């Protein structure tokens with residue numbers, strides 16, 4: 001029976017819930033009652049690699065990466081020239097993942113010296129690497145300049161001065177892109193919106209009340225004139241988990257208007273990076289636009305706006321992360337303890353089942369950080385027991401340690417069952433921790449029906465590896 005505790009968007013499943021193709025990776029199916037990934041049953045994966053387990057459908061990941069290259073180049077090809085796709089590696093980064101990115105013809109966006117080092121270790125040419133960050137260290141800048149990475153995305157005036165100075169001292173030109181805040185409010189969780197004014201990222205296009213010109217304007221002039229800066233272009237990123245193209249279009253308009261101002265002063269911007277942030281479906285309630293739709297809308301918009309402003313259309317680059325890695329991944333958990341609590345709603349008490357699994361906020365902190373919703377399915381079998389409103393929780397010493405806030409699971413889901421939580425490929429492993437000294441799961445990649453570990457499971461010895469014994 002439908003529970004009044006359930007949110008409006010959650011439908012009551014009439015049988016074993018179908019594996020909604022907008023949420024699960026393309027290789028996921030149910031065969032002989034088990035959830036399988038490219039034909040491999042979840043029980044087999046857990047027997048071989050343990051639980052909990054992160055699984056990446058490598059074919060699906062590669063197809064999504066390739067689709068960005070193809071869809072954006074098709075949409076923009078005849079209008080603004082080619083599009084460079086930089087995979088936002090913060091979403092999921094391992095040496096093998098970076099090599100898939102390279103093989104599929106993408107470049108890579110990094111946000112620290114560590115990500116940059118890993119990209120190079122995976123054989124990505126420095127010219128195809130971008131480095132972001134609002135507070136890059138001298139060491140990170142030194143590496144970026146001396147390795148001649150393709151773009152240092154400078155985030156502030158202070159950093160621009162440091163880069164100009166360091167590059168001159170090293171007598172090596174630094175490839176610089178300026179990250180601007182176009183002043184657009186993206187419709188997403190406020191912790192993952194990045195283009196409004198009152199936050200830490202970027203150079204503002206809007207002059208402060210006490211200034212004649214904006215910091216973006218000043219920075220563009222400094223970058224254009226500095227002896228050892230190769231001014232590559234401008235960048236904006238409006239936020240993450242965004243479902244339609246309107247926010248990107250509004251930001252593009254502001255950026256192009258700024259480019260037109262610079263063009264009048266003989267500063268010609270050849271490349272415009274419009275960032276990442278394309279949303280994905282975590283639950284049935286999410287309806288993100290397909291990349292091809294966003295690409296076509298944006299191409300049309302940029303072409304119309306450059307005509308209006310009478311400027312050439314700059315070369316475009318984009319930085320998708322979540323929308324490549326997220327849907328390709330899933331997490332397998334094993335159920336431990338269950339209990340039912342009675343929750344009062346409109347004067348009546350209703351049951352909510354708590355299903356505790358062997359992971360939690362250490363392998364996916366997104367529910368705690370952003371109130372992110374996920375879904376889950378019973379994966380090792382089907383059940384005709386009544387679906388009951390359930391909350392999947394982790395094993396951490398924290399009441400907010402929620403894996404899936406609301407989902408209908410069969411009433412007989414119990415100890416030893418396996419649950420699959422889909423769409424965990426992005427910002428799960430990347431933001432994982434050892435809270436409560438839990439060892440992090442392995443990542444298994446499945447390609448053409450064969451599974452292999454790409455990150456091994458952590459051991460208790462790993463947890464002790466940095467201890468300095470007395």
Ligand SMILES: Cc1ncc(COP(=O)(O)O)c(C=O)c1O
Pocket residue numbers: 088091109132237239240241275276277278319320321322323426
């Ligand atoms: C500068 C920049 N580019 C790209 C991304 C990737 O975003 P997403 O994973 O939502 O596509 C981020 C994260 O929000 C970012 O900060």
Ligand SMILES: N[C@@H](CCCC[NH3+])C(=O)O
Pocket residue numbers: 090192240241366370426427
């Ligand atoms: N980590 C965030 C988004 C990344 C923001 C990066 N600028 C998430 O899981 O949604």
